[in-house]
Amino acid sequence: MDNTVKIDYKNIFYPPGGILMWIIIYLELVTFGIALVFMALNARAEPEVFHESRLLLNTGFGAINTVFLLSSGWCMAQSVHFLKAGNFSKSKLFLMFTVFGGFLFLALKSFEYYEKVEAGLTVGYNSFFGYYWMLTLFHVIHVIVGIVILAVLGRTLSKKPETLKVEDYESGAAFWHMCDLIWLLLFPIIYLLF
Amino acid sequence: MERTFNITWLILIVLTIITAVFANIGSAYVTSIILGLSFLKIIGVAFFFMELKKANAFWKVLLVAFVALLLIVVWAV
Numbered sequence: 001m002d003n004t005v006k007i008d009y010k011n012i013f014y015p016p017g018g019i020l021m022w023i024i025i026y027l028e029l030v031t032f033g034i035a036l037v038f039m040a041l042n043a044r045a046e047p048e049v050f051h052e053s054r055l056l057l058n059t060g061f062g063a064i065n066t067v068f069l070l071s072s073g074w075c076m077a078q079s080v081h082f083l084k085a086g087n088f089s090k091s092k093l094f095l096m097f098t099v100f101g102g103f104l105f106l107a108l109k110s111f112e113y114y115e116k117v118e119a120g121l122t123v124g125y126n127s128f129f130g131y132y133w134m135l136t137l138f139h140v141i142h143v144i145v146g147i148v149i150l151a152v153l154g155r156t157l158s159k160k161p162e163t164l165k166v167e168d169y170e171s172g173a174a175f176w177h178m179c180d181l182i183w184l185l186l187f188p189i190i191y192l193l194f
Numbered sequence: 195m196e197r198t199f200n201i202t203w204l205i206l207i208v209l210t211i212i213t214a215v216f217a218n219i220g221s222a223y224v225t226s227i228i229l230g231l232s233f234l235k236i237i238g239v240a241f242f243f244m245e246l247k248k249a250n251a252f253w254k255v256l257l258v259a260f261v262a263l264l265l266i267v268v269w270a271v
Contacts, residue, residue, distance in 0.1 A: 040271040
């Protein structure tokens with residue numbers, strides 16, 4: 001691991017995770033944010049459709065998935081902490097728990113999608129489910145990409161930990177936490193609000 | 195640092211449970227409460243798990259302002 005350079009996070013160009021990753025994070029939040037504002041505008045035009053459709057969602061699944069992602073994010077933060085401390089074995093262990101949390105999220109989401117498809121609540125059912133599928137599937141794609149990034153980092157951590165840069169690891173971690181941030185916007189608005 | 199992560203995680207889980215409970219209670223303020231709790235959770239993840247608290251004020255202000263603005267717009271609509 002390259003510990004020779006001390007990162008000055010107070011420098012505007014070096015936020016934890018890197019400036020490029022934070023630009024991506026803000027762009028993602030803006031993209032999802034705009035879609036959620038349009039969803040809220042549509043809900044104003046069709047309040048009964050949105051309310052009745054929202055009641056067809058399983059809020060328990062949404063809450064449990066929130067717990068999975070938050071716990072996964074906690075493991076990721078621990079993994080970064082132990083990597084910086086030079087404790088590679090603990091860092092790797094927490095990284096594995098992080099990925100496991102991601103898979104738990106995907107498993108529950110898949111079951112939820114299966115139930116919706118079986119009930120005929122597909123993307124064309126009404127405007128609420130159009131937003132539901134578009135936004136949650138877009139988020140799921142981010143989770144899958146995040147798992148791939150963490151798997152690549154985990155491989156390097158296992159085989160050549162001395163080549164792993166803290167900046168790269170923090171960038172991967174920031175991407176994973178971004179999945180948390182997006183879900184923390186989606187869950188209350190889609191599952192609870194209307 | 196580990197203690198900070200643990201406390202943050204615990205608070206986030208408690209806020210998630212409170213959010214789920216409030217969603218099932220018919221209240222005139224339920225929308226405001228749900229969006230307010232979401233704001234707190236997002237700030238918790240960003241500032242403590244992502245360690246944004248260590249970053250330059252520009253990044254902190256940008257995130258807080260954007261999330262607050264977004265949730266206010268959703269609430270107002």
